[in-house]
Amino acid sequence: MRLLLVEDDAMLGRSVKKGLESGGYNVEWVEDGEAGLLACDTEDFAALVLDMNLPKLFGLEVLKALRAKGKKLPVLILTARAELEQKIEGLDSGADDYMVKPFDLAELLARVRALVRRSKGRAEAKITIGDIEIDIAAKMVRQKNEMVVLPAKEFKLLSLLAQNSGKIMSKTDIENNIYDLDERFESNTVEVIIYNLRRKLGRDLIKTARGSGYVIEQ
Numbered sequence: 001m002r003l004l005l006v007e008d009d010a011m012l013g014r015s016v017k018k019g020l021e022s023g024g025y026n027v028e029w030v031e032d033g034e035a036g037l038l039a040c041d042t043e044d045f046a047a048l049v050l051d052m053n054l055p056k057l058f059g060l061e062v063l064k065a066l067r068a069k070g071k072k073l074p075v076l077i078l079t080a081r082a083e084l085e086q087k088i089e090g091l092d093s094g095a096d097d098y099m100v101k102p103f104d105l106a107e108l109l110a111r112v113r114a115l116v117r118r119s120k121g122r123a124e125a126k127i128t129i130g131d132i133e134i135d136i137a138a139k140m141v142r143q144k145n146e147m148v149v150l151p152a153k154e155f156k157l158l159s160l161l162a163q164n165s166g167k168i169m170s171k172t173d174i175e176n177n178i179y180d181l182d183e184r185f186e187s188n189t190v191e192v193i194i195y196n197l198r199r200k201l202g203r204d205l206i207k208t209a210r211g212s213g214y215v216i217e218q
Helices: 010-022 033-042 059-068 084-092 105-122 152-163 171-178 189-201
Strands: 002-006 026-030 047-050 075-079 097-100 126-129 132-135 140-143 146-148 207-209 213-215
Touching: 002 010, 002 033, 010 026, 010 105, 026 033, 033 047, 033 059, 047 059, 047 105, 059 075, 059 084, 075 084, 075 105, 084 097, 097 105, 126 152, 132 152, 152 171, 152 189, 171 189, 171 213
Parallel strands: 002 026, 002 047, 047 075, 075 097
Antiparallel strands: 126 132, 132 140, 140 146, 207 213
């Protein structure tokens, strides 16, 4: 599961990245607000850990830009700004949680886990694409009211593309979202899973964007 860390303090950034990775997360770390916003626009993450005092683009500006674009990415502000007014401003601007430095790593990991759990709970319960209905909670798929049995990885990939319909997802993005950090897989595994899904649900369901990735059209 992928997290984005935006932190300009090199020593603290390395420490937080290592700590989050110890909790089983795949962490991308950038050091300024512009890079953080660009990463959110071009890649998919389970949650964002965001500092406030950032170069190029202040953390609060990053947060407001994400929410203005309608992005529901869970955001945890991690900052030295401890005043009550600043906490209120951060939460009112769209942050899901707020932690003040210095902090305890175990608490940070617990809060990130809670954010990810809540965000999964906010996902659409059912998604309909043509004659296909995907029940996210029950992990079931029906086509023309007939049950289609899918192995876990096939269901994960299908639901990932369905929940991001209209958005091209690269092979790397897909791998990062359907595999755990310590899981081993072959280089062509994504292609095999997509082949199986097309065979079971129709060859036109998942489109290939050559050189870019895969997409389920809206």
